[in-house]
Amino acid sequence: MSTTNTGPGAQSRHVTAILDAATRRFAQTGYHGTSMRDIGAEMGMHAGSLYVHIRSKEDLLDAIVWDIAQSTERRMEAVLAAGDTPVDKLRTIAEEHLRWVAANPDAATVYFHEWRHLKGERLERVKAARARWTRGLRDIIQAGIDEGAFKPMDVRLAGLAFVGMLNSTYRWLRPDGDLDTAEIAGTFMDFLLHGWAAG
Amino acid sequence: MSTTNTGPGAQSRHVTAILDAATRRFAQTGYHGTSMRDIGAEMGMHAGSLYVHIRSKEDLLDAIVWDIAQSTERRMEAVLAAGDTPVDKLRTIAEEHLRWVAANPDAATVYFHEWRHLKGERLERVKAARARWTRGLRDIIQAGIDEGAFKPMDVRLAGLAFVGMLNSTYRWLRPDGDLDTAEIAGTFMDFLLHGWAAG
């Protein structure tokens, strides 16, 4: 119901199915609150049988999170490379982000909620990817300020506000909602660009 | 480092110390990722000794979360009862919220991150309290629209944007940051009221 496994690096159908099951359970009961038995049960399989296809539970979390981190970063790179204005770049990011969250709420939950249960190098790798993404976002905002589209402001806080608004959507945004994700993204961008104040 | 146990209903010093230790560990490794031994170790105590003072691990999570939920709700009631304008009410909420998050980052993390590991009635109780808080927030925003301070807009999305911005601060806001929490709250309110757009 929720991962993004296409293109190069695609795993066997089995692994994909396990990752999907794990994504669902991790989203619902958390990484440490989910047992391998739970994941197996989700697939009609015994816990031990999972190890035919995977190496460890942490591998599952890492695969889910790292896959998302990577494609998120790739999207940021594409946006940065495009010839759009800063405002259009942010709009693109918001739209894509919300579309993806609505389509993959479980994966989003794991990505924003459970990633921190990774350990050591894997944790650092994800942190670094997130940091690069954040830097990209700030660069866009800074460019907006530089070219006079945005007022002078604290770029770091602006970025955190943007991210906070967008990332928290995984808590409530569902594919069957009555509002179109593009509409929501538009509204959020409008809030951020022009504010609530009348006149 | 993190609870809010003052006034009536205050527990014994022992229980308070255990709740603080639990708050720290739950914030760092999550509820299911924290063992009673971890909490005991944090206090230089054996896991079993904790049970002289508490009844169960879930009691700890509940005590931490419910205490915050209640005082959060009480603050909302006070704000709603005050004679301020909607804008001032939101400003008060933002300021108090950020001040509390900065002062209690661990408690905030548990409150926003781990509450969902509660079960049954306790979970429902917290959900209901959060829903009442959200309703209060929307009432303020709606009042702002009604009296012409805000433009007409989707109240639900506006509330979610506000909450998303504020609640995500527990991920980065620390007491030793260089920026004053009141300043940050002011900047966030400015973003929300007037937007980033220049001119």
Added chain:
Amino acid sequence: MSTTNTGPGAQSRHVTAILDAATRRFAQTGYHGTSMRDIGAEMGMHAGSLYVHIRSKEDLLDAIVWDIAQSTERRMEAVLAAGDTPVDKLRTIAEEHLRWVAANPDAATVYFHEWRHLKGERLERVKAARARWTRGLRDIIQAGIDEGAFKPMDVRLAGLAFVGMLNSTYRWLRPDGDLDTAEIAGTFMDFLLHGWAAG
């Protein structure tokens, strides 16, 4: 060494082995005095490994006790249905009972000693089965009185005397004893029918 698992409803060989080990330990040190580690040790297994085959410690006690309760009841039904005289029925019951106790002293000990540690519905179920058995016994004695084989007497006390004599055998009757169980049963029946008094 001691259960009666034949016929339909027979468990896997593993479960049977665990039940046998549990029967031995429960008989020796009592239900609450036996740990899952003890049962595991009896089988050269770790305590946790038992849970591959069973669900709980109480399940073990229930399986042991309920299995005996059922077959005991079935035997009573068969005896009641047979065309024998009351005296012959009692004789059959005594003989079968002592033969079973001698062959399964551990199971008998658990059945007569540890059944009360069952809880809730399981306890009630066993109590009810025992009550039905007792009622059967009284019916036989009453029939004996009615047809003039026995003198008029308090049926309840007669039943309790019979049961007390029979059931207490689990404390001393062992398969390797020098006396044949049929002989012992015969002697007991003779005591009960004609008494010790000379002449």
Added chain:
Amino acid sequence: MSTTNTGPGAQSRHVTAILDAATRRFAQTGYHGTSMRDIGAEMGMHAGSLYVHIRSKEDLLDAIVWDIAQSTERRMEAVLAAGDTPVDKLRTIAEEHLRWVAANPDAATVYFHEWRHLKGERLERVKAARARWTRGLRDIIQAGIDEGAFKPMDVRLAGLAFVGMLNSTYRWLRPDGDLDTAEIAGTFMDFLLHGWAAG
């Protein structure tokens, strides 16, 4: 509700109260199924406070059981020393036994059910006392045979039948029963002496 602490060797009022509480709980949930907390709760005391008066849990079981074992043995000695006929001796034993069981059902339950959880020397001491009692009983029966009151029979089985009948009364005999204990003892003796058979 149930011990027999009079005469020499009487303990402090506190110890007596603890022994009574322990007797009640041991009877209901068994020795290993009863915690010191349970016993304390029965007295409105903390578990630790019991140790002001006693030395260990096993001491409690031993005190309860050994006290009964001793007075039981003393009674047997008195009966043996009396000038009665064997039949009268048995009758006295039965009457006293049932009267005591009816008056002290909890103590009786512990004595007949839980004594085996004693360990080492204490266990042996109780076993020996019971063996001496049994020998006394057999001597009486043998005397009855020798003087022609009883038919020739297996003394050991006769003793076991007598004991089985009497000792099992702790399972059902209660002080508030409608039948007088003397009556019940009389009926049991009649069963044993003259049997059920009519004519």
Added chain:
DNA sequence: TATGAATGAGTGTTCATTCAT
């Protein structure tokens, strides 16, 4: 005399993982 607090071992049970089949 009793308490409140603590200990350290032990409870029943679940965990992620392995491996012969």
Added chain:
DNA sequence: TATGAATGAACACTCATTCAT
């Protein structure tokens, strides 16, 4: 490829017992 069985460590929690107060 999947299972059934097992492991050994860990889990939340309770135990009998101790001891300063």
